[in-house]
Amino acid sequence: MSTMSYPLRENLEVYSDGGGQWIRCTCCSQVLCQLGEDWRKGCRRKSFPPTNAGALMSILVGHYLLEKLYCPSCGTLLESDMVKEGLGG
Numbered sequence: 001m002s003t004m005s006y007p008l009r010e011n012l013e014v015y016s017d018g019g020g021q022w023i024r025c026t027c028c029s030q031v032l033c034q035l036g037e038d039w040r041k042g043c044r045r046k047s048f049p050p051t052n053a054g055a056l057m058s059i060l061v062g063h064y065l066l067e068k069l070y071c072p073s074c075g076t077l078l079e080s081d082m083v084k085e086g087l088g089g
Contacts, residue, residue: 011076012039030073043069043078050082 005015008023014035015022021035032042047065050057057066060082069079 011071011078025071025074025076025078027076028071028074030071032071040069040079042072044072044075045069053082
């Protein structure tokens with residue numbers, strides 16, 4: 001059975017194993033989902049005050065949170081984004 005992979009984004013890749021295509025962490029090979037599904041749902045999430053991204057973000061306090069998505073297996077950071085408070089994953 002042949003396998004192959006190609007980069008999707010930093011720390012994520014698409015992996016094919018003959019039985020399907022999967023999105024997985026490049027650091028530990030943890031599968032997050034099948035290709036075509038939302039890989040973010042398979043992540044561990046943590047929210048921080050926007051000021052964790054820098055003091056200039058203080059104007060966002062009370063409106064936005066800094067949300068970070070991590071691999072559930074090895075903890076590699078997969079994405080960081082500002083999300084409206086109360087709307088995070």
